[in-house]
Amino acid sequence: MQTRRSPGPWLWPLGLAVVGVLLLLDNFLLLGDFNAFLLWPLVLVVVGAQILLKGDFLPHNTGQTFGITRGSVETATLEISAGAIDVQIRALQREGRLIAGQYAAQSRPQMQVDGLRAFLKLDRAATPWVSFSDWAMGLAVDLPWQILISTHVGQVNLDLSHVIVESTAISTGIGDIRFVCPAEVLGEIHLRSTLGNIQFITPEGVNTHIMVNGSRFLGIHADENRYTQPEPGVFEPHDVDPTLPFINIYLSGTFGDIYLA
Numbered sequence: 001m002q003t004r005r006s007p008g009p010w011l012w013p014l015g016l017a018v019v020g021v022l023l024l025l026d027n028f029l030l031l032g033d034f035n036a037f038l039l040w041p042l043v044l045v046v047v048g049a050q051i052l053l054k055g056d057f058l059p060h061n062t063g064q065t066f067g068i069t070r071g072s073v074e075t076a077t078l079e080i081s082a083g084a085i086d087v088q089i090r091a092l093q094r095e096g097r098l099i100a101g102q103y104a105a106q107s108r109p110q111m112q113v114d115g116l117r118a119f120l121k122l123d124r125a126a127t128p129w130v131s132f133s134d135w136a137m138g139l140a141v142d143l144p145w146q147i148l149i150s151t152h153v154g155q156v157n158l159d160l161s162h163v164i165v166e167s168t169a170i171s172t173g174i175g176d177i178r179f180v181c182p183a184e185v186l187g188e189i190h191l192r193s194t195l196g197n198i199q200f201i202t203p204e205g206v207n208t209h210i211m212v213n214g215s216r217f218l219g220i221h222a223d224e225n226r227y228t229q230p231e232p233g234v235f236e237p238h239d240v241d242p243t244l245p246f247i248n249i250y251l252s253g254t255f256g257d258i259y260l261a
Contacts, residue, residue, distance in 0.1 A: 066109065067100035074116040075144050075166065082151040083124030085135055086175075089147070091162035092138030101137025139163050144186055151175045155196075161203050165189070172196050181206055185247045192252045199259045200251060202226065202237050209246040210235040212258060219257040227260055235260055 076098065080087055085104055092100055098118060103109060107127040112119045122135055139145055144166040149156055152173040160168075160182040167187030170177055174195035181189070183206050191198055202208045212220055212233045227235045236246075251258055 064105065064108070065100075065102050068098045068109070068111060068120075069096060070098040070140055070143075071113075072116060073098055073113065073118040073143065075146075076118040076120065076140075077146040077148070078139070079119070079121045079148045080135065080150070081121075081123050081125070082135060082149065082154040082156075083127075084153045085124055085127070085133070085151070086155045087149055087151065087157070088134055088136040089158045089160070090138050091141050091159070094138075097138075098140050099137055101135070102133065103135055103137075104133040107135075181208055181247065181249070188248045188250065190250045190252075193256060194253065195255045196253075197256045197259065198251055198253060199261065200249065201261045204239060205241060206237070207240045207244050207246045208235075208237060208249050210249040210251060210260065213250070213252045214258070215254050217255045218253045220260075221257060222260040 078099070094100065099109070099120065103122060104127045107122055107124070110121045110123075139160075141162050141164065144164045146166040147158075147160075147168045147170070149158075149170045150172070153175050154172070155175045155177075156170055156172060157178045158168075158170070159180040161180045163182050165182045165185045165187075167185075168189045168191075170179070170191050172193045175193065176196040176198070177191055177193050178199045178201075179189075179191055180201045181203060183203065191200065200210065202210075210227075212218075212235070214220075222229070222235050226237055226239075228238060229235055240246075
């Protein structure tokens with residue numbers, strides 16, 4: 001596995017330089033009656049900009065890139081406990097790689113291989129609490145994946161339209177889920193968000209059998225041009241291929257909305 005650090009931040013040095021110059025001028029009474037210490041909110045501005053642009057509170061905790069070669073692996077399990085970190089997953093276009101992308105500081109993916117199966121794990125507990133860099137990665141498209149993701153407030157954005165999926169289970173607290181269904185699923189897909197929204201997208205030609213289970217506080221919004229409702233809480237796309245098996249999708253939540261597109 002190869003890693004490299006992201007380019008160093010510039011906001012912190014710039015902010016410290018500005019504050020230092022103002023304090024120096026104030027010490028030499030060159031600012032008149034102006035009190036330089038009144039500029040302390042500037043520190044909050046720099047901190048907010050650092051998190052917004054770099055994804056981290058501390059300068060040295062920027063995300064790092066990685067890549068793992070496939071080798072003899074024929075199937076893989078990806079387990080992510082993200083906490084407050086956002087997760088993005090897509091198909092990996094580069095051949096010969098098992099997985100590649102970016103991870104938050106000090107949370108390098110841990111990998112074990114048992115026979116022909118690889119087990120990869122990313123854990124928020126291994127990441128400094130001030131680190132908020134996204135976990136963004138691509139998965140190899142020529143082997144089946146078991147994907148397990150849980151977050152507290154982190155968002156989950158998965159485009160698996162070109163990935164072979166063995167099974168998927170995603171659970172968030174107040175984070176939203178956006179999920180593009182793969183065309184080939186060997187098992188089932190389970191998505192749950194307690195307080196967030198779920199956007200489920202069925203690509204053209206993919207047969208999905210979507211079962212929604214939620215409280216009366218959970219709204220369901222299905223595109224009538226795409227889906228029929230053969231029975232309460234069950235949705236299927238119009239443009240199904242009867243020769244292909246259905247993919248069983250289970251969506252659930254307590255508060256929020258579910259959007260089928």
